[in-house]
Amino acid sequence: MSSVRLGIDVLVESPWPVAGRRIGLITNGSGVTSAGIPTWKALRAVPNVRLVRLFGPEHGLEGGAIYMEAVRSAIHAPSGLPVVSLYGETAESLKPRREDFADLEAIVFDVADVGSRYYTYIWTMLLAMEACAASRLRFVVCDRPNPLGGAVEGAPQSSGYLTFVGLHPIPVRHGMTAGELARLFAAERRLDIDLVVCPAAGWARDMSYAETGLPWIPPSPNMPTAETALVYPGMCLLEGTNVSEGRGTTRPFETFGAPWLDPSSLTDALNALSLPGVTFVPTRFRPMFDKHANSPCGGALMRVTDAKTFRPFQTGLRVVETVRRLAPLDFRWRREPYEYDERPAIDLLTGSDRFRLAVDAGENLRAEIARHFDAAALFYARREPYLLYPDRRPAVVAFVGGHDSGKTSVIVELIPRLKARGLTVGALKHTSKDVPDDVPGKDSQRMAEAGADAAALVTPARTAARRFGAEEPLESVLRREFAGCDLVLVEGYKSLPLPKIEVVRTGIDRPDVIDPAARISDGPFAGSVPTLSWGDWDGIAATVLRLAGLDRREAAAPATNGANGANGSAKAQSN
Numbered sequence: 001m002s003s004v005r006l007g008i009d010v011l012v013e014s015p016w017p018v019a020g021r022r023i024g025l026i027t028n029g030s031g032v033t034s035a036g037i038p039t040w041k042a043l044r045a046v047p048n049v050r051l052v053r054l055f056g057p058e059h060g061l062e063g064g065a066i067y068m069e070a071v072r073s074a075i076h077a078p079s080g081l082p083v084v085s086l087y088g089e090t091a092e093s094l095k096p097r098r099e100d101f102a103d104l105e106a107i108v109f110d111v112a113d114v115g116s117r118y119y120t121y122i123w124t125m126l127l128a129m130e131a132c133a134a135s136r137l138r139f140v141v142c143d144r145p146n147p148l149g150g151a152v153e154g155a156p157q158s159s160g161y162l163t164f165v166g167l168h169p170i171p172v173r174h175g176m177t178a179g180e181l182a183r184l185f186a187a188e189r190r191l192d193i194d195l196v197v198c199p200a201a202g203w204a205r206d207m208s209y210a211e212t213g214l215p216w217i218p219p220s221p222n223m224p225t226a227e228t229a230l231v232y233p234g235m236c237l238l239e240g241t242n243v244s245e246g247r248g249t250t251r252p253f254e255t256f257g258a259p260w261l262d263p264s265s266l267t268d269a270l271n272a273l274s275l276p277g278v279t280f281v282p283t284r285f286r287p288m289f290d291k292h293a294n295s296p297c298g299g300a301l302m303r304v305t306d307a308k309t310f311r312p313f314q315t316g317l318r319v320v321e322t323v324r325r326l327a328p329l330d331f332r333w334r335r336e337p338y339e340y341d342e343r344p345a346i347d348l349l350t351g352s353d354r355f356r357l358a359v360d361a362g363e364n365l366r367a368e369i370a371r372h373f374d375a376a377a378l379f380y381a382r383r384e385p386y387l388l389y390p391d392r393r394p395a396v397v398a399f400v401g402g403h404d405s406g407k408t409s410v411i412v413e414l415i416p417r418l419k420a421r422g423l424t425v426g427a428l429k430h431t432s433k434d435v436p437d438d439v440p441g442k443d444s445q446r447m448a449e450a451g452a453d454a455a456a457l458v459t460p461a462r463t464a465a466r467r468f469g470a471e472e473p474l475e476s477v478l479r480r481e482f483a484g485c486d487l488v489l490v491e492g493y494k495s496l497p498l499p500k501i502e503v504v505r506t507g508i509d510r511p512d513v514i515d516p517a518a519r520i521s522d523g524p525f526a527g528s529v530p531t532l533s534w535g536d537w538d539g540i541a542a543t544v545l546r547l548a549g550l551d552r553r554e555a556a557a558p559a560t561n562g563a564n565g566a567n568g569s570a571k572a573q574s575n
Helices: 006-015 039-044 120-137 178-188 226-240 264-270 312-326 345-350 354-360 366-377 380-384 409-418 442-447 476-481 537-548 553-557
Strands: 022-027 051-055 074-076 081-085 105-108 138-142 194-198 256-259 280-283 295-304 395-401 425-429 454-458 462-468 487-491 501-505 518-521 531-533 570-572
Touching: 006 138, 006 194, 022 039, 022 120, 039 051, 039 105, 105 120, 120 138, 120 178, 138 178, 178 194, 178 380, 226 295, 226 312, 226 345, 256 280, 264 280, 264 295, 264 312, 280 354, 312 354, 312 366, 312 454, 345 354, 345 395, 395 409, 395 518, 395 537, 409 425, 409 487, 409 501, 409 537, 425 476, 442 454, 487 537, 501 537, 518 537, 531 537
Parallel strands: 022 051, 022 105, 051 081, 105 138, 138 194, 194 570, 395 487, 395 501, 425 487, 501 518, 518 531
Antiparallel strands: 074 081, 256 295, 280 295, 454 462
16 A cells, blocks of 8 residues: 655645745645644644634535535634634635735645535635735645546536536546646636645555545545545536435435435436446435435445446436436426526536436437547646646556667666656566576575475565466556556566657667657667657656656746746645
8 A cells, every 4th residue: 555645744844835924724624634633733833834814615614514504704712713714605705805815925725625526625725826816925735635536527617607616617527636726727717826736745646545545534524435535526416406415324425316216216227327337226215414304215326346447427417317217207406506506506517508408308418428528538638737646656667679679778777867856666577488587506496496386585685576377467566566666667568558668779670669659779760759869868767757747746846945936837845
């Protein structure tokens, strides 16, 4: 299991963005250090930092208010600090007032997000950023992992549908952290803001939340687990209907239903769709509050069978469509105001009225789902300039080429250079032949030769383990042996879908290499593949970092820790 460090840990260890400043803090119960210390308490303990005011988002500073419940400003009993509510009775209450910032010099944001556009904390962040830009205050984001990873799903909102469940057009499942979104917002909205992002360390977009090693602290009352967060981008759509999304049960958003639904008919219909990565189990439940409180409901319990292929937003669209088809006389769209807006909630959640109109007309949803898929795919390129974290950990770059082309020599030159950048670097050699890996006659070799199913050599300085049998898949080797590495340099595996650099030497035969991302050559080379000269180790190292996605943090880092940002610039504090 990996050990991820949070942005607040980075800020506490290197507090230059807030040193000597009077600061306000936007946070709630999810704002804690990796050691579990509340962010407000951790900042109070930092010398030369004066925390003078707290701000609470939806659900309040303590996180106990139910969704869409107005929260009043108050005094925070444990600290004695004033708390300004950023979720009150009116839409105007969502944005900090100028007088709330009058005596401050910086605002720190540390709230856990769940990776879905509807979750309002990132919009509290955006409104606070706009207020900081207007008041010329520094805005510091203490970054945290996105529990949904890096996948993208759902079209950005259409014009006219920018509300507090999406104030800026982004996909439903955006695959970004709060710090990365802050960078995107600053640039795309042209905010003249001094923005500093304190990045998390050790996180990559392919990691499950369990792999981070961090405890799950519910960021809101009905987000009890990381599994809840995974289904939320789709099942939150039920908030736009009269179907219970499981509030008032122990499995909100995973459980759903209504008094007029038959569990067996519902699950049979949903399972017949063969939705990727999920099945449905019939269930009956009685919500203790919210929709259909104290009324027996028939419904379904979601069972995510493959988190990597599961598409929560598409699943949510199909669930709503199926319920509407099975119970057309009982099903209703929500008509009450939703997040300060009078329009149908389902339109605000899906980003237009297209889905609602298609469902009401009984149309096939394939075209609507395809629209969402295509629009979401475009976001990958749009978000790229603002990303801070690699797509996978460990990142892998393979060096391929002919025998004696110099692949090993390249890796040997790169390892110390990459380690000098603070990276943990692994190396892996792959060969298609079974070759000796020990010295004949040594005790360890003789034990293995005797037929041991596994053999190892352990010394005070190293551990070498060998497993005998069929070739092991690369991914399982990486998970077991290289989990603590930032980057693994691989020699071989030319047929696998990895970022590959071809090594070419004069007079050495070249095997067929499909889609190399770059090439290293000791002579002139024609073609469209970027080619680096043999011996250009700095250029080759930079290419490796780019292919691994490890250049993102470096590209965002400030030249000096004391630099002031302007015109929407965004700095990522070094670890």
